[in-house]
Structures are given as C-alpha cells and as structure tokens.
Amino acid sequence: MKVVLGVAGGIAAYKAASLLRLFTEGGHDVTVVPTAAALQFVGAPTWAALSGKPVAADVWSQVHEVRHVRLGQEADLVVVAPATADLLARAAHGLADDLLTNVLLTASCPVVLAPAMHTEMWEHAATQANVALLAERGVHIVPPASGRLTGADSGPGRLPEAEELYAVCLRELSHERPRTTRGTAPVVPAAERPLEGWHVVVTAGGTREPLDPVRYLGNNSSGKQGYALAREAAARGAAVTLVATHTALPDPAGVDVRRVGTALELQSAVTALAGDADVVVMAAAVADFRPAAYATSKIKKTHDRDDPDAAPTIALVRNPDILAGLVLDREGAARPVVVGFAAETGDPEHTVLELGREKLARKGCDLLVVNEVGEDRTFGKDDNLVQILRSRGDGEVDVTTVGPASKDEVAAAVWDAVQLLR
Numbered sequence: 001m002k003v004v005l006g007v008a009g010g011i012a013a014y015k016a017a018s019l020l021r022l023f024t025e026g027g028h029d030v031t032v033v034p035t036a037a038a039l040q041f042v043g044a045p046t047w048a049a050l051s052g053k054p055v056a057a058d059v060w061s062q063v064h065e066v067r068h069v070r071l072g073q074e075a076d077l078v079v080v081a082p083a084t085a086d087l088l089a090r091a092a093h094g095l096a097d098d099l100l101t102n103v104l105l106t107a108s109c110p111v112v113l114a115p116a117m118h119t120e121m122w123e124h125a126a127t128q129a130n131v132a133l134l135a136e137r138g139v140h141i142v143p144p145a146s147g148r149l150t151g152a153d154s155g156p157g158r159l160p161e162a163e164e165l166y167a168v169c170l171r172e173l174s175h176e177r178p179r180t181t182r183g184t185a186p187v188v189p190a191a192e193r194p195l196e197g198w199h200v201v202v203t204a205g206g207t208r209e210p211l212d213p214v215r216y217l218g219n220n221s222s223g224k225q226g227y228a229l230a231r232e233a234a235a236r237g238a239a240v241t242l243v244a245t246h247t248a249l250p251d252p253a254g255v256d257v258r259r260v261g262t263a264l265e266l267q268s269a270v271t272a273l274a275g276d277a278d279v280v281v282m283a284a285a286v287a288d289f290r291p292a293a294y295a296t297s298k299i300k301k302t303h304d305r306d307d308p309d310a311a312p313t314i315a316l317v318r319n320p321d322i323l324a325g326l327v328l329d330r331e332g333a334a335r336p337v338v339v340g341f342a343a344e345t346g347d348p349e350h351t352v353l354e355l356g357r358e359k360l361a362r363k364g365c366d367l368l369v370v371n372e373v374g375e376d377r378t379f380g381k382d383d384n385l386v387q388i389l390r391s392r393g394d395g396e397v398d399v400t401t402v403g404p405a406s407k408d409e410v411a412a413a414v415w416d417a418v419q420l421l422r
Contacts, residue, residue: 009037072106
C-alpha cells in the first residue's frame with residue numbers, strides 16, 4: 001500500500017518516526033511529507049533514512065513529477081501525525097501553501113488526522129470548528145490523548161502512541177472503499193460506524209487488593225482483551241471510556257482512559273459512568289476477595305522459636321459483585337446493555353461452558369463472554385478462544401464460539417453480538 005505520512009510542526013513530530021518505522025516494517029511504501037516547521041523538530045535526513053526516499057516540504061522540488069498532485073492521487077492512505085492547530089485550520093479551509101496541504105486537497109483515499117497541541121489550543125472554539133468541518137467531510141480524526149505535554153503541562157492534546165495510530169491506519173487501509181471523484185471527500189459509510197452516538201464503557205486489566213505497602217492480591221490479566229474492545233468500539237464510532245487497572249499498554253487512540261487500582265475503585269468509577277452509558281463491558285479481571293485489614297507497615301516474617309516456618313494468617317472479605325450490581329441498577333430498563341466476562345478453569349464436575357451458563361443465569365447480564373484461563377492460556381496472550389453466551393429468555397442459551405483468534409477479532413465478534421441486541 002502507498003502511504004503518505006504528513007508531519008506538521010509540533011514537538012510530537014518525533015513520535016512520527018516510530019509510526020514511519022511501523023509502516024515500513026509492515027511492508028508499506030511510505031512517502032514522508034513534513035511541513036517546513038516540522039523540519040525544525042526532526043530533520044529531512046531522518047525521514048529520508050527511515051523511508052528510503054528523498055524528503056521535501058515545498059512544491060518546488062521535483063517539479064517535473066508534479067508531486068503536489070501525484071502524491072495525493074496515487075496514495076492509498078494519507079495520515080498526518082501530528083496535526084497541529086495550524087495544519088487543521090489550513091486543511092479545513094482548503095489552503096494549499098505547501099506540499100502537505102496540496103496532498104490533502106488532491107487525496108481521494110482515506111485521510112487520517114491525529115491532532116496534537118496544548119490543551120488550550122485543542123479546546124479553542126476555532127480548532128473544534130475546524131475539526132468538526134473536517135470530520136463532516138469524511139476525514140478520520142483521531143482525538144488526542146490526555147497526558148504530559150510540553151514542559152510541566154498536562155491535559156488533552158497529547159499525540160497517541162505510534163502503535164495505536166498504526167492500528168487505526170491499518171483499519172482504514174482494510175476498508176474497501178471506492179475512490180472519490182474530484183472535489184469530494186472520502187466519506188466513511190454509516191454502516192462502518194454503527195455505534196455512532198453511543199457512549200460505551202469498557203473495563204480492562206486486573207485489580208490489585210493491597211495487603212500492606214509492598215504486597216497485594218492480584219491476578220495475571222494483561223488488559224489486552226479490554227483494550228481491544230475499546231479500540232474496536234472507537235473504530236465503530238462510539239465515544240469510549242476505558243476504566244483501566246494496572247496495565248502497561250498504551251492508551252487506545254481516541255479513547256478516554258480512567259485509571260483505578262482496586263475492585264472498590266473500579267466499582268465506583270463504573271457506577272458513576274453507567275448512568276450515561278449505552279453499553280458497559282466488564283472485561284476486567286476483578287478480585288473476588290480483599291484483605292479484611294490493611295497493614296500500614298510491611299508484614300514481617302514471624303519469629304516463633306517453636307515453629308520457625310509459621311506465617312501470619314490473612315483474613316479476607318468478599319468484594320462486591322460489580323457485574324450483578326450493574327444489572328440490578330437498571331431496574332428492568334433496556335440500557336445500558338451489560339456484557340460480562342467469565343474467566344474459568346473448569347473443575348472435576350463442570351466444564352468451562354457449564355460454569356459459564358450457570359454464571360449467565362446468576363448474573364443476569366445480556367451477554368457473557370466465557371474463556372478458559374490457566375497456565376499459558378489467555379492472560380497476556382495475543383489470541384483468545386471464547387464462547388459468547390446469550391440467554392433467549394426461555395431457559396435456552398445461544399452459544400457462539402469465536403477463535404482461536406486474535407483478541408482484536410474476538411473484540412469485533414463481541415461488538416457484532418452487542419449490535420444484534422439493538
């Protein structure tokens with residue numbers, strides 16, 4: 001695939017080098033088109049070395065090839081990362097005073113813009129109006145992440161990590177859309193954004209219940225499945241809030257991430273969000289128990305002379321059932337749709353599926369995604385095998401098996417099942 005990587009003049013330009021590397025390692029033919037301001041942050045030799053092609057910011061280089069028109073015409077995807085407030089304004093109003101803005105005017109392929117700037121600039125009415133205008137024309141806008149900005153500033157405006165932007169771009173490249181005719185924008189079909197207007201809450205990762213300042217009860221959940229669910233929901237047009245617990249994953253592009261630690265913190269966050277949500281997906285691995293008492297100093301080994309192997313006894317109390325609570329709080333309403341996850345190992349008397357059926361009946365959620373966990377299974381892996389359970393209301397349960405498949409494919413299957421409930 002032919003990709004044009006535009007780079008505007010912001011400090012986040014250095015992150016585009018990582019995005020370029022992902023494209024080239026993925027076998028794509030990438031032409032980098034920086035603005036003159038971008039070259040103040042990352043020089044042309046870097047872009048040329050990583051792309052294997054000469055780099056220019058103006059329309060006067062290689063004039064005989066008419067690059068200011070040809071690049072946009074021949075591209076399969078144009079992505080600009082970072083897209084500064086200035087670049088967004090020029091693109092929205094059709095200005096063409098350098099090579100990159102000319103490419104944006106001639107592109108008939110999907111266009112992805114990833115804004116990055118200080119919070120005040122991102123939230124300014126002028127920037128928001130420009131973003132809305134570009135989105136109306138079919139440009140895919142990847143909302144900025146929240147986090148550390150230049151200097152000590154922090155807030156919305158941070159460029160998402162390269163891996164997340166690359167995932168967005170791959171989805172755009174995978175869509176089979178006809179090229180647009182001259183003078184029109186590449187509008188994304190409504191069928192590809194079926195969750196447009198929905199607010200979705202997804203939980204991910206594993207909670208930790210502290211024993212003392214250095215120890216905790218936890219589990220091996222990596223959060224990969226929950227993050228895949230959040231990414232897929234955002235790709236389908238939903239406004240997504242991800243409640244994440246103890247993961248080392250980069251924030252999904254275009255997703256509002258809230259971080260919590262314990263089961264009680266997760267419950268508080270999800271309960272506050274559920275009232276305004278259309279769907280809540282409880283993919284996090286929530287601890288069933290927590291210590292009855294927290295030791296304010298590190299628990300020491302016992303020094304019982306009569307029993308040198310003695311260890312302290314830790315009393316546990318049960319954590320609240322967040323999933324069942326969400327169903328109860330609906331009081332019979334159709335919204336939010338509640339999707340549960342059940343990580344099971346099976347036992348001598350029951351299969352994983354039997355335990356899943358019992359849990360679906362007990363929890364009362366709309367869908368239950370059941371997966372088998374254990375040594376070298378599911379946790380931390382990039383693939384998964386699940387069974388999606390849906391009660392028909394007559395005592396029967398519909399079962400859909402998905403996988404073995406990537407967790408992104410599993411996420412797509414879960415959202416397909418959710419959409420059937422509309």
